[in-house]
Amino acid sequence: MSEQQFYHALKVDKDLCFGCTHCMNVCPTDAIRIKDGIASIRKNWCVDCGECMKACPVDAFYVEQDDFEKIFDFKYRVAILPSVFIGQFSKHIQECEIMDVMKELGFTHVIPAEATSGIINEAMLEEQKTDREKPMISAFCPSIVRLIQVRFPGLVNNIIPIKPPIDSTALFYRSLLQEEGKKAEEIGVFYVTPCASKIATVKSPVGDEASYVDGVINMDFLYNKVFHVLKTRGEAIDTCDEAVPYLSAKGLNWSLTNGEASNMSGRCLAIDEIHNVISFLEKVENDEIQNVDFLELRACDQSCAGGVLLTENRFLTVERIKTRAERINASGKYVQNISEAHKQLIKGKINVGEIAPRSMMVLDEDMGIALKKMARVRRMMCYLPGIDCGACGAPNCESLAKDIVRKEANLSNCVFLQRMMEKTKKLDPQHSIRIIEKTWGKDRLSKDCKKKGAKDEANK
Amino acid sequence: MEFSYDVEGGNFAKAGNAASSVKKVLKQLNVDPKVIKRIVVALYEGEVNVVAHAYKGKVLVDIDTDRIYIKIEDEGPGIPDIDLAMQVGYSTASAMVREMGFGAGMGLPNMKRNADKINISSKVGEGTIVELTTNLSS
Numbered sequence: 248m249s250e251q252q253f254y255h256a257l258k259v260d261k262d263l264c265f266g267c268t269h270c271m272n273v274c275p276t277d278a279i280r281i282k283d284g285i286a287s288i289r290k291n292w293c294v295d296c297g298e299c300m301k302a303c304p305v306d307a308f309y310v311e312q313d314d315f316e317k318i319f320d321f322k323y324r325v326a327i328l329p330s331v332f333i334g335q336f337s338k339h340i341q342e343c344e345i346m347d348v349m350k351e352l353g354f355t356h357v358i359p360a361e362a363t364s365g366i367i368n369e370a371m372l373e374e375q376k377t378d379r380e381k382p383m384i385s386a387f388c389p390s391i392v393r394l395i396q397v398r399f400p401g402l403v404n405n406i407i408p409i410k411p412p413i414d415s416t417a418l419f420y421r422s423l424l425q426e427e428g429k430k431a432e433e434i435g436v437f438y439v440t441p442c443a444s445k446i447a448t449v450k451s452p453v454g455d456e457a458s459y460v461d462g463v464i465n466m467d468f469l470y471n472k473v474f475h476v477l478k479t480r481g482e483a484i485d486t487c488d489e490a491v492p493y494l495s496a497k498g499l500n501w502s503l504t505n506g507e508a509s510n511m512s513g514r515c516l517a518i519d520e521i522h523n524v525i526s527f528l529e530k531v532e533n534d535e536i537q538n539v540d541f542l543e544l545r546a547c548d549q550s551c552a553g554g555v556l557l558t559e560n561r562f563l564t565v566e567r568i569k570t571r572a573e574r575i576n577a578s579g580k581y582v583q584n585i586s587e588a589h590k591q592l593i594k595g596k597i598n599v600g601e602i603a604p605r606s607m608m609v610l611d612e613d614m615g616i617a618l619k620k621m622a623r624v625r626r627m628m629c630y631l632p633g634i635d636c637g638a639c640g641a642p643n644c645e646s647l648a649k650d651i652v653r654k655e656a657n658l659s660n661c662v663f664l665q666r667m668m669e670k671t672k673k674l675d676p677q678h679s680i681r682i683i684e685k686t687w688g689k690d691r692l693s694k695d696c697k698k699k700g701a702k703d704e705a706n707k
Numbered sequence: 708m709e710f711s712y713d714v715e716g717g718n719f720a721k722a723g724n725a726a727s728s729v730k731k732v733l734k735q736l737n738v739d740p741k742v743i744k745r746i747v748v749a750l751y752e753g754e755v756n757v758v759a760h761a762y763k764g765k766v767l768v769d770i771d772t773d774r775i776y777i778k779i780e781d782e783g784p785g786i787p788d789i790d791l792a793m794q795v796g797y798s799t800a801s802a803m804v805r806e807m808g809f810g811a812g813m814g815l816p817n818m819k820r821n822a823d824k825i826n827i828s829s830k831v832g833e834g835t836i837v838e839l840t841t842n843l844s845s
Contacts, residue, residue: 604740608734610736614737
């Protein structure tokens with residue numbers, strides 16, 4: 248269970264964070280604690296879903312990305328662009344216009360991330376014929392894979408071990424360009440990511456020797472750049488040629504809710520938003536869900552259209568992608584141009600490798616000791632107030648009790664127990680102030696009119 | 708360590724609450740996921756039986772490092788012929804219960820299949836006690 252293995256792109260800006268607990272309360276894996284007045288993420292517990300970033304009122308969370316200038320280290324600069332990027336633009340902007348602006352910005356090739364979704368789909372359908380446990384679960388969303396590893400370790404064998412299209416697409420175009428005579432070291436492949444979790448797979452691919460992607464660019468950053476160019480250039484230039492559609496209708500829809508489920512066989516369900524997924528997986532684990540063959544599970548509401556790095560409203564994005572897909576379908580012009588040899592190359596490298604369980608719920612590896620720790624947790628729960636206020640810096644009373652048996656906190660972290668301890672003279676009031684300052688930072692209780700809701704809050 | 712849960716007769720929305728709670732406990736105790744699954748499936752079936760057939764019931768779970776013991780005790784009509792009730796496909800469930808997707812006659816057989824030891828005692832007109840034991844190999 249080495250920490251090195253799990254790269255996380257989600258970071259906390261220590262200057263912006265003021266420890267407001269919003270993130271701590273929404274985290275679906277209870278991975279956040281407040282220390283010294285700022286949020287800290289437990290790396291092994293975090294599944295990169297981005298709920299914390301969505302909940303943060305002061306934008307203190309950010310997704311670490313590569314410097315855009317890094318693309319110019321390469322002669323051939325390939326952007327792997329997910330369809331949700333296109334979906335953020337109104338239907339009056341053609342796909343080819345967006346591609347042209349991307350090229351003006353410095354890319355030499357712009358490739359749809361879902362270009363290989365047809366091959367992925369074929370491989371997944373093949374897997375459905377195996378005797379893997381049902382319901383089989385797609386490995387499309389990396390947050391879901393991690394969620395299953397840490398919270399539903401009994402379901403890891405239900406995951407279809409096939410990589411999402413980005414890896415295959417990167418591999419495919421890399422080899423295509425090399426076949427054109429371009430040198431491997433001259434090709435830089437950059438993934439435009441809609442969320443934090445996709446970056447994690449690119450930076451720490453499970454079981455794979457090296458990633459086919461050289462860098463990651465946040466989608467919001469690129470959206471601003473492209474939108475700026477389109478807004479300021481005037482309306483006259485409208486001459487790009489869209490003879491062949493950019494991507495198949497299936498590819499455009501692939502990352503949306505039901506994008507996969509509608510193309511799989513048997514009884515298929517698509518569930519989006521991480522809390523919905525958790526409550527459904529609880530039922531799957533209890534065997535309450537019978538006769539379901541395939542589950543498409545996505546961490547974000549509206550799937551990738553709801554990614555934390557998207558700028559446009561997710562419902563509009565979905566609607567726009569669907570409209571574009573219908574137009575492409577109606578035109579009948581899209582041609583899949585992946586050769587048989589490339590198909591074989593992709594299929595040979597499509598497996599994600601072993602997805603091992605790594606439960607973060609276990610109190611101790613040794614069941615005897617775990618039982619003793621649980622008995623202590625249950626005893627402590629009798630004393631803790633049970634109102635889950637978060638004033639101890641942990642998301643709820645149970646988390647605090649577990650942190651205590653893990654020796655990461657003390658009962659006196661609870662502000663209610665502090666009062667009781669002061670009453671029975673077990674704790675000096677000065678000491679309890681020091682405890683609070685340790686959790687919430689110095690001066691947290693001092694007067695400050697720039698606090699949220701106070702008279703000068705805007706001057707922060 | 709002991710845990711106990713009340714089960715409300717007729718309320719299918721809450722059937723499975725005890726199973727989910729026991730599952731959460733066993734996960735924290737580092738019990739093998741395969742063993743957890745067997746226990747949870749057996750307990751869920753037991754809960755559904757109480758909800759479908761009895762007026763009210765109680766689940767008692769006792770966890771030890773070498774075995775997990777579950778007692779499901781209900782106040783209800785009881786089972787007149789236990790051997791018959793153990794047969795796959797046999798059910799006395801009402802049409803309404805069947806319509807909800809339960810009552811396939813798999814409950815007790817499933818419980819037997821997923822436990823190492825099962826003991827059923829019942830008094831007609833009073834209630835039923837089902838005891839399940841799962842051994843843990845460490």
